[in-house]
Amino acid sequence: MGLALVILNLLNTAAPGIASLVTLVRNKDGTITVLQYLDAADAATDQGLKENMDWLAAHPKVIT
Amino acid sequence: MKRCMISLPLLLLLISCGPADLQKTAQGLNALSVATFTAQTTIIQMEKDKVIDTDTTRDIMLVIQKCFLAQKQAISITRTLTKIDKPTQQQLILIMKPVTQSIKELVENGTAGIKNPETKEKVLGVLVAVQSVLTAINIALGV
Numbered sequence: 001m002g003l004a005l006v007i008l009n010l011l012n013t014a015a016p017g018i019a020s021l022v023t024l025v026r027n028k029d030g031t032i033t034v035l036q037y038l039d040a041a042d043a044a045t046d047q048g049l050k051e052n053m054d055w056l057a058a059h060p061k062v063i064t
Numbered sequence: 065m066k067r068c069m070i071s072l073p074l075l076l077l078l079i080s081c082g083p084a085d086l087q088k089t090a091q092g093l094n095a096l097s098v099a100t101f102t103a104q105t106t107i108i109q110m111e112k113d114k115v116i117d118t119d120t121t122r123d124i125m126l127v128i129q130k131c132f133l134a135q136k137q138a139i140s141i142t143r144t145l146t147k148i149d150k151p152t153q154q155q156l157i158l159i160m161k162p163v164t165q166s167i168k169e170l171v172e173n174g175t176a177g178i179k180n181p182e183t184k185e186k187v188l189g190v191l192v193a194v195q196s197v198l199t200a201i202n203i204a205l206g207v
């Protein structure tokens with residue numbers, strides 16, 4: 001618990017900009033299932049990976 | 065179903081408290097995907113705005129790519145589970161370990177080329193956020 005609070009403080013101090021919000025679909029009973037978390041994570045990861053590869057392809061390392 | 069917003073710090077608190085389980089791992093992976101995505105978007109924009117150079121951006125992007133690939137692998141494994149047993153826990157720890165190390169090195173040394181203190185702070189901020197989520201996941205996995 002103590003370490004969790006340290007992490008939270010670190011996050012809030014070092015990166016207030018990233019205290020961003022995660023949008024998820026909550027079920028009627030208030031729960032969010034494992035699959036819903038994983039689907040959201042998968043979508044963000046796929047999109048991020050695509051942007052990452054596109055950027056790297058557009059900015060190749062130039063060896064002089 | 066209705067849409068809801070959950071703050072990342074709250075997620076971190078939930079993830080890193082108590083024993084490792086499937087729900088916490090899934091929450092952690094979701095938080096990691098958001099933190100990594102946000103870091104990448106910020107870094108790309110800063111390069112576009114010419115506040116960080118392309119070589120520094122490329123170095124950071126390569127580490128972020130490692131992070132995305134590890135996330136993808138961990139998500140794919142977690143999707144097949146009904147509970148996290150010891151071998152799976154070890155497998156996930158092994159996936160997260162090199163990424164955790166790379167992010168740590170990036171936080172410690174990867175911004176040395178950035179001279180502007182404000183820019184450096186911003187870059188470090190988004191990287192430390194990724195590192196924090198990785199720490200929370202590692203705690204949840206019992207590392």
